Amino acid sequence: MNVNVVYYESPIGLIMIEARDETIVEVSFAEDVKVSEKETPVLSQAKKQLDEYFEGKRKDFDLPIELQGTDFEKKVYIALIQIKYGNLASYKDIACNIGHDKACRAVGGTNHKNKLAIIVPCHRIIGSNGKMTGYAGGLWRKTWLIDHEQKNSVN
Numbered sequence: 087m088n089v090n091v092v093y094y095e096s097p098i099g100l101i102m103i104e105a106r107d108e109t110i111v112e113v114s115f116a117e118d119v120k121v122s123e124k125e126t127p128v129l130s131q132a133k134k135q136l137d138e139y140f141e142g143k144r145k146d147f148d149l150p151i152e153l154q155g156t157d158f159e160k161k162v163y164i165a166l167i168q169i170k171y172g173n174l175a176s177y178k179d180i181a182c183n184i185g186h187d188k189a190c191r192a193v194g195g196t197n198h199k200n201k202l203a204i205i206v207p208c209h210r211i212i213g214s215n216g217k218m219t220g221y222a223g224g225l226w227r228k229t230w231l232i233d234h235e236q237k238n239s240v241n
Contacts, residue, residue, distance in 0.1 A: 090124040094133050097140055098227045101203070103132045109150045112201045115223045139204065142238030145171035147205045154201060158186070162196040169210045172239025174232065176214040190214075198222060204231070 087106055093116065094101040100119075104112040108128045131149060138144035153163045161184040168183075169175050175183075177190040177197070186192070197208040203223060209231040213219045221228035 088126075090126050090129060091121050092123045092125050092129045092133060093119050094136050096136065098223070098230050101136065103129055103136075105129050105132075106152070109152045110202065110205070111152045111154070113203045113205050114201065115203065115227065136204070140234075142234070145239070149205065151202055151205060153206070155196065155199065158184075158189075158192065159196045159199065162193055163200065163202075163206050166197075166200075166206050166208055166210070169207060171207075172235045174210050174212050176212060177219075178214050180211065194219070207231075210235075 089104065089106050091102060091104045094103060098115075100116045102112065102114050102116040102120075103110065105126060105128050108126065110128060110132055113132070128150060135144055135147050135149060139147070153160045155163070162180060165180045165183045177193045178187075180193045181187055181189040184193075197211055198220070200206050200208045200222070203209075209221055209223075209228045211219065218225055218228065
């Protein structure tokens with residue numbers, strides 16, 4: 087199994103992209119470059135798609151990804167991917183969507199574990215009261231991403 091990493095300089099900071107063989111397994115915010123980079127075709131594709139996303143041209147990602155976690159967590163990640171660009175949902179919306187109406191906290195915990203920032207758009211989740219909730223990359227990034235998508239969405 088080949089593990090390779092590249093870094094991507096985005097408008098909201100440095101992003102580390104990791105692939106195992108030709109599958110993206112992690113997209114996360116980084117403070118600095120910690121490992122040496124080795125670009126592969128899938129990592130080049132990921133950087134290109136992030137460019138398009140940040141330019142407001144890409145609404146969905148088309149990359150081979152690995153969703154890691156329990157069956158419940160994978161259901162949450164799939165439900166997150168289904169939230170349309172520029173739209174928001176609540177933890178309760180996701181819990182109901184996957185058939186676990188009372189699992190709002192578990193959905194929140196799963197959101198926090200998301201290893202595929204932006205691609206699995208956990209930034210599109212807000213509280214049932216409409217308030218901004220936590221984001222592993224920081225609330226300022228979440229706010230930026232939501233504003234960016236709403237500004238560039240065509241409804």
